[in-house]
Amino acid sequence: MTATTDRLEVPVGAGAPPLAGQSGAAMTFRWITNQVPTILGIHERHGDIASIRFANGRGGVLTRSPDDIKQLFTAPPELVPTSTANSPIGPFVGESSLLTLNGSQHLRHRKLLLPPFHGDRMRGYADDIATIANTEIDRWQAGELRKLQPGMQSVTLEVILRIVFGVDDAARHEALRRAIVQLLGLTERPALLLPTFIAAVRWGKLIGPVKRYAAQVDELIHREIELRRSATDLEQRHDVLSMLLTARDEDGEPMSDQELRDELVTILFAGHETTASALAWSFERLVRTPAAMDLATEAARGSDPDGVLDAVFQETLRNRPVVPVTARLLKRPFTLSGYELPKNTLTVISILGVNHHPARFDDPHLFRPERFIGEKPDAYAWIPFGGGVRRCIGAAFAQLEGRIVLREVLRRATLEAVHPADEVRKRRNVTTVPGGGALVRLARLTD
Numbered sequence: 001m002t003a004t005t006d007r008l009e010v011p012v013g014a015g016a017p018p019l020a021g022q023s024g025a026a027m028t029f030r031w032i033t034n035q036v037p038t039i040l041g042i043h044e045r046h047g048d049i050a051s052i053r054f055a056n057g058r059g060g061v062l063t064r065s066p067d068d069i070k071q072l073f074t075a076p077p078e079l080v081p082t083s084t085a086n087s088p089i090g091p092f093v094g095e096s097s098l099l100t101l102n103g104s105q106h107l108r109h110r111k112l113l114l115p116p117f118h119g120d121r122m123r124g125y126a127d128d129i130a131t132i133a134n135t136e137i138d139r140w141q142a143g144e145l146r147k148l149q150p151g152m153q154s155v156t157l158e159v160i161l162r163i164v165f166g167v168d169d170a171a172r173h174e175a176l177r178r179a180i181v182q183l184l185g186l187t188e189r190p191a192l193l194l195p196t197f198i199a200a201v202r203w204g205k206l207i208g209p210v211k212r213y214a215a216q217v218d219e220l221i222h223r224e225i226e227l228r229r230s231a232t233d234l235e236q237r238h239d240v241l242s243m244l245l246t247a248r249d250e251d252g253e254p255m256s257d258q259e260l261r262d263e264l265v266t267i268l269f270a271g272h273e274t275t276a277s278a279l280a281w282s283f284e285r286l287v288r289t290p291a292a293m294d295l296a297t298e299a300a301r302g303s304d305p306d307g308v309l310d311a312v313f314q315e316t317l318r319n320r321p322v323v324p325v326t327a328r329l330l331k332r333p334f335t336l337s338g339y340e341l342p343k344n345t346l347t348v349i350s351i352l353g354v355n356h357h358p359a360r361f362d363d364p365h366l367f368r369p370e371r372f373i374g375e376k377p378d379a380y381a382w383i384p385f386g387g388g389v390r391r392c393i394g395a396a397f398a399q400l401e402g403r404i405v406l407r408e409v410l411r412r413a414t415l416e417a418v419h420p421a422d423e424v425r426k427r428r429n430v431t432t433v434p435g436g437g438a439l440v441r442l443a444r445l446t447d
């Protein structure tokens with residue numbers, strides 16, 4: 001028997017994928033607090049696909065099968081919409097966010113948002129990113145032990161404040177930066193994260209201190225939108241907000257203030273900690289893999305004709321994907337991994353699982369950037385940015401930022417591991433971060 005209600009119940013019984021674990025409450029707790037070992041453990045026990053049940057009986061299936069993933073990424077979007085609006089992310093980003101919209105509105109927003117994050121416009125940001133990275137490196141001291149995660153957070157937040165929001169007034173810049181850091185710091189605390197997630201899913205709203213701090217960030221963003229609307233030099237400005245203000249959809253309509261707010265918060269939410277964590281993991285991996293570190297350092301200090309730094313970032317995102325899962329809702333029955341799944345099954349795509357699929361990657365748990373030198377990653381097995389019409393719109397931008405920050409750090413700094421053991425994978429909001437903060441010794445540093 002398989003459930004077919006609208007409540008996203010878990011397929012059960014004969015003909016359904018095996019159920020991973022029994023208690024929904026225990027799975028919810030492990031999913032939020034210990035996600036990586038939980039997901040890897042499910043695949044170890046059950047292979048490509050398993051049913052998962054969360055608290056209050058909701059759930060779905062978790063798949064790491066490249067064939068299932070191909071089917072989901074290439075299906076017409078109306079048959080596999082996102083369910084992010086009903087996830088903990090929904091109330092943060094709002095109803096007019098690329099992350100939560102479906103159908104024609106999703107397409108409209110993608111067309112409006114894509115141009116600044118692609119092609120020459122995007123490449124035009126390279127020098128600004130290098131300057132921001134160097135300002136951070138200038139704060140470092142030769143010989144010190146340093147956690148690189150906070151520094152990478154500062155770099156990627158600065159990139160968003162300057163390049164995306166275009167805030168050039170020092171006081172407004174500092175107010176916004178401070179409010180964002182406070183909000184993200186709050187949601188890092190597991191004791192707050194759990195009730196916040198539960199309230200967001202159950203009632204679709206934010207609660208407590210998270211609500212207060214989020215309102216403060218909102219107010220400052222609305223003020224930026226208002227000020228920028230009255231700017232007289234919009235056409236000459238290069239920041240993303242100014243471009244979005246002048247962008248028009250196919251009917252010649254501009255984005256409303258609410259749409260702009262939701263998309264700015266979305267970019268902040270989706271683009272800041274993700275890129276910072278990927279960079280922190282790159283350094284955590286490199287200091288523990290001397291051959292890769294030698295290769296990357298040589299590339300950073302030369303002209304990198306083979307694209308080694310891109311390969312390092314790609315291998316980091318495979319080996320330590322900062323977003324471990326994404327999801328689709330089935331709007332008609334689908335056959336995945338041989339199981340007939342009913343309409344309304346929530347399908348959790350295991351980015352972490354497929355990125356380590358033993359049939360697609362040799363020695364999947366080893367960090368080996370060489371696997372991507374001169375090789376294009378497989379679109380359905382290397383999926384740190386998801387895929388299909390919902391593929392991350394910041395993927396190219398994040399990889400540009402990754403390459404430039406890696407280059408600037410490795411050009412100027414010689415990094416060494418402090419502890420030989422891998423850092424544990426810890427959850428921070430929706431991303432997986434190095435549990436030790438990517439601690440390194442800065443053996444040498446140049447100007």
Ligand code: HEM
Binds near residue numbers: 098117275327398
């Ligand atoms: C290493 C950095 C990043 C990673 C690993 C990452 C990962 C992801 C993933 C897994 C998704 C879901 C895709 C899917 O469901 O198929 C996504 C969506 C998205 N990301 Fe990223 N992201 C990164 C950086 C960025 C940046 C820098 C931005 C903004 C400039 C951004 C903006 C977005 C947006 C707006 C979406 C929603 C797309 C849609 O639903 O149409 N991300 N990202």
